[in-house]
Amino acid sequence: MTRRPYIVGNWKMHGTRAMLSEARAIDRAAQRHMKVEVALAPPYTLIHPIHREAEQIAVGAQDCHHAEGGAFTGDISAAMIADAGAKFVILGHSERRQGHGESDALVRAKAEAALAAGLRIIMCCGESAATRDSDKAVAFVKKQLKASLPPAEQMPAEIADKLTVAYEPIWAIGTGNAATTDDIAEMHSAIRALLVELFGEEQGSEVRILYGGSVKPDNAAAIFAVPDVGGALVGGASLTADSFMGIALAASEPFEN
Numbered sequence: 001m002t003r004r005p006y007i008v009g010n011w012k013m014h015g016t017r018a019m020l021s022e023a024r025a026i027d028r029a030a031q032r033h034m035k036v037e038v039a040l041a042p043p044y045t046l047i048h049p050i051h052r053e054a055e056q057i058a059v060g061a062q063d064c065h066h067a068e069g070g071a072f073t074g075d076i077s078a079a080m081i082a083d084a085g086a087k088f089v090i091l092g093h094s095e096r097r098q099g100h101g102e103s104d105a106l107v108r109a110k111a112e113a114a115l116a117a118g119l120r121i122i123m124c125c126g127e128s129a130a131t132r133d134s135d136k137a138v139a140f141v142k143k144q145l146k147a148s149l150p151p152a153e154q155m156p157a158e159i160a161d162k163l164t165v166a167y168e169p170i171w172a173i174g175t176g177n178a179a180t181t182d183d184i185a186e187m188h189s190a191i192r193a194l195l196v197e198l199f200g201e202e203q204g205s206e207v208r209i210l211y212g213g214s215v216k217p218d219n220a221a222a223i224f225a226v227p228d229v230g231g232a233l234v235g236g237a238s239l240t241a242d243s244f245m246g247i248a249l250a251a252s253e254p255f256e257n
């Protein structure tokens with residue numbers, strides 16, 4: 001991998017303006033870790049204020065609508081979040097798939113809308129505990145990811161720049177039980193093979209694959225040492241600069257060698 005490790009904080013539905021000081025602290029710390037690409041996906045309401053102040057980190061959104069605009073009360077388009085300063089959007093998070101009934105086809109439509117608006121995308125995939133227990137995790141994730149991604153001919157030329165994949169096993173999110181490094185290695189290698197199949201060796205081998213699910217400063221280094229792990233998508237531990245930058249620090253080490 002030649003790309004910098006990518007450490008993205010997903011604040012989920014946490015954060016009012018009182019959290020701007022934490023974002024500032026993350027931005028300042030990120031300036032000391034230039035070998036790592038640090039980014040934050042706060043709630044929509046904080047995208048613009050963080051973007052306005054940030055000197056180093058990119059700001060993104062946690063979702064967007066698939067249409068350009070129209071009568072969609074309460075929704076936000078890709079162009080709107082880009083206008084607010086977002087550079088990327090997280091799509092297909094399991095909390096959207098499960099809590100909002102988002103299908104693979106809808107996630108794919110959102111991806112097409114986001115790319116058309118010039119945003120980079122972080123495409124999430126991941127299996128439930130039941131799927132893992134029945135030994136179908138790899139097949140499930142490959143199928144979900146393939147159906148959620150636009151086909152190669154609809155992707156921009158610089159696929160590896162525009163697309164990041166995040167593997168987030170549902171049972172590992174917010175539980176304190178991260179996947180084992182063996183499970184992560186197996187899944188990331190399967191995802192890598194799929195990306196190469198879909199987008200060709202040159203682009204597919206460069207797309208970063210993040211791991212997400214109970215990443216903390218104390219397990220991050222072991223996770224980042226796994227082949228084909230290009231960074232992390234971090235929930236709870238991204239809410240304070242201390243713990244989030246502890247993870248970024250761990251990312252700067254294995255990749256420096």
Ligand code: 13P
Binds near residue numbers: 174213234
């Ligand atoms: P946690 O880091 O809180 O487990 O959340 C992971 C996640 O869902 C990031 O998108």
